[in-house]
Amino acid sequence: MADAPEEDSRERLKAALWYAIGQIVDEESLRLNRNATPQFIGMLTMMVMGQIENVAIDLESFAQHAGRTTINTDDVMLLTRRNSDLQGMIKDFIDKQKADKGGGKGKGKAATSKR
Structure with a gap:
């Protein structure tokens, strides 16, 4: 149960990211006269989330290697x-x-x- 607040925060972050990416995709779709499916937006969101996680891990590692707790x-x-x-x-x-x-x-x- 200790992970519930962290999981809730993660899900809210994903939802906010999905919304923001959806807005960007919608704007570009209109500009380019193209369509994007909700599945595309979902997969793009998962890819961006994965990149964010990798960047966070790398930044934490760099700070830890330097003997710091702050990035x-x-x-x-x-x-x-x-x-x-x-x-x-x-x-x-x-x-x-x-x-x-x-x-x-x-x-x-x-x-x-x-x-």
Whole structure:
């Protein structure tokens, strides 16, 4: 019975993922004038869920190997090492977040200094 709350959370996550993927597939189907079956959406959802689980396991392993219990951006960067485009996008996002956090009110100054 101890797994019931965890299983409930997992099922809610799957349902939310199914809904989100269904919305994306519907939008693309309309844009491309194609149809997608509910079975396709279900299998795509299961595939995405499997990828999410694999990423989570890898990130936990990287943090554990480094002697940490918390996953950090270094772990994410290590995970993306074989996909340079994804790694670049994530690095840009991280750099922007650090700049925004470090600047505080400096956002205006940064915008002014670029002119």
